[in-house]
Amino acid sequence: MNNGQRYEPLAVPRRVILGPGPSSANPRVLRAMSLPIIGYLDPAFFELLDDLGGMLGEIFKTNQRAFAVAGAGSAGMEAGLVSLAVPGDTVIICSYGYFCERQIIMAERLGFNVVPLRTEWGKSMEPQVLADALKQHPDTQLVVGIHAETSAGTIQPIEEFSRLAHESGALFMTDVVTSLAGCELEFDAWDLDYAYSGSQKCLAAPPGISPVALSERALEYIRNRPTPPSSWYLDLSLIADYWGPDHIAHHTAPVSMIYGLREAVGMALNETLETRWERHEANAAALRAGLDALNLELPVSESDRLDQLTVVKLPKGVDDIKLRTQLLDEYSIEVGRGLGQFAGKVIRIGLMGESCVPANVFALLNALEKTLPEHGFEVANGAAMAAASAQLAKKPSPIYSA
């Protein structure tokens, strides 16, 4: 029934999202997104915030503060930077990927004395690099290092980074956008001060809200810093106060996003974090077995690579945009492009949260097997899916359910 209305209900294509994020959202999470709105100062909503704060604490493995910043992962990033140092402070930023460079851009805009530690993309950074820098800059206020660099596909030794930062009297902030709920992360045991994530990766919720954890030490710093953060919206102490026992009003909370996040976090805890990590490991191993059978090269070494995100070198002559467009148009599969120094040279395959199931591994390997020869790169027929299947027989993916 149209009734002559100009705008009919929105329809969107069904995609298999295997890029760096967003990944797909779980149907139960999507249903929660459509629950009726309640007020952000309603006692029933405060109860939800209290529950969700505790649940996020389990996900981050912290007994300190866990809550969510009302914006994308980049809002969580900026909230940390603007809150944890004042203009003129020395801020060391470990840089081994595109999102590290984004942190540097933000930190420069905020007027910090930024010390970038640039190391090779596609490798874990040696903690010694940071140790040396801290010796050179003993007055450093804040050290920043990403846990799972989504542009380069690497995991980084943030526990070490954090230890070195604290030895030097600095705070340590990290990006766990791609790692949270996808691989081991221990906020308290690793003595982190601030970690921000996204809802749209291993948590399988829609993008637009940034779950974070904050140490009491960092909160204390924000409450006592000489001048308040230049951003009111992203002041972590004000956001912590809204999520805290007194629920002091700040901006209007994104009610539906919080519904979705609660549902996604509840489902991750139902699955258990350990099983979820295992699921990411098993499907990534199957994907890599298949890519290997296609003779595709993975630039990140075994010890440094992520399960959530696999970087694949494009074979000579294969055009990045043409390949990705064909995958999207003919298979409705999205994979990610290379960023920064990897632009045009790699594709990035995400297997995160909802997207991380064997069916998607097979669908993508099939699509690559069929498309790559059209781009001049010959592959053996059927070998990729057989290799993935054999790998899954060795190490099965735990069943993923609502």
Place this chain on the structure above:
Amino acid sequence: MNNGQRYEPLAVPRRVILGPGPSSANPRVLRAMSLPIIGYLDPAFFELLDDLGGMLGEIFKTNQRAFAVAGAGSAGMEAGLVSLAVPGDTVIICSYGYFCERQIIMAERLGFNVVPLRTEWGKSMEPQVLADALKQHPDTQLVVGIHAETSAGTIQPIEEFSRLAHESGALFMTDVVTSLAGCELEFDAWDLDYAYSGSQKCLAAPPGISPVALSERALEYIRNRPTPPSSWYLDLSLIADYWGPDHIAHHTAPVSMIYGLREAVGMALNETLETRWERHEANAAALRAGLDALNLELPVSESDRLDQLTVVKLPKGVDDIKLRTQLLDEYSIEVGRGLGQFAGKVIRIGLMGESCVPANVFALLNALEKTLPEHGFEVANGAAMAAASAQLAKKPSPIYSA
């Protein structure tokens, strides 16, 4: 079927939300929130952004830039402040309510030379006050004035403010959080430079995204300012570039919120803005007739008041918190508290978007009629609903449908 899971699907109470926002969301909008996720760089998503940008242009009545900031209305507020002036610049902020004071706090944090023009709450500000201030501060970079002050329930002469600002060579930024789609607003005809709104008021979408309009003049200023905005996340030129024809990647867009906003904006355009304004007028008039029959006092004069939000003085002896708690607990109706200098002295009744229907007017008047006597304020039985009914017979509310 629980399966022994720790977390069952979220359930929330059903409320009649008649506070200052969020208001309820339309069911069709809530359905759109649960559509499957697609990537924020997917050509299908770019098409949606292009459509929505044009639709928002119709809502703001602009042929310039219309898009959305990924955060609450306060993110739209901060995006304007951080983008439209550099630290040290003189920024005049008209202040006649709580949200004006929030702008002042933000502007001070950003290091501007803030000139607050404080006038009486509950009244429209005389443009002469601004004219005088601009004479005293001819170097003013930015003038800020809220269109509909939700804390005080007043409408303000922003067309005049904008004219005066431009005569003095300043930019003019305004808050249309409560006015957009609820009463007349003409971005181009009134020559505004930046207007930000919320999704959760007269647009009837969930809170968490801030629709905005930006003049080409203001965009040009941001592109050429001596230093970039201290916020990367809220830099309006970067957000405009993502929504613009080249769709330059910025942060990950809040996909589901954009679905919901598109649906809400489409429904507002289906209804037509003029009919929507009429609906807000008719139901507010009915509410006021009923409140009058209850002998309640409305502190804002007829010429200055809003239809979307009615401020009601609490009768002597009626306790704010007790009354609102009873309305919520016994009637599941949320009304708003007073803020700032109005705290404890008034309640605020919103009739916006989805909430703005006769049924809600009657439900609230009935609840007030039944509760007020318990708080020591006697009222005549049945008079309020009869008065509202008579008013609606004179000026009916247009039928509101999906």
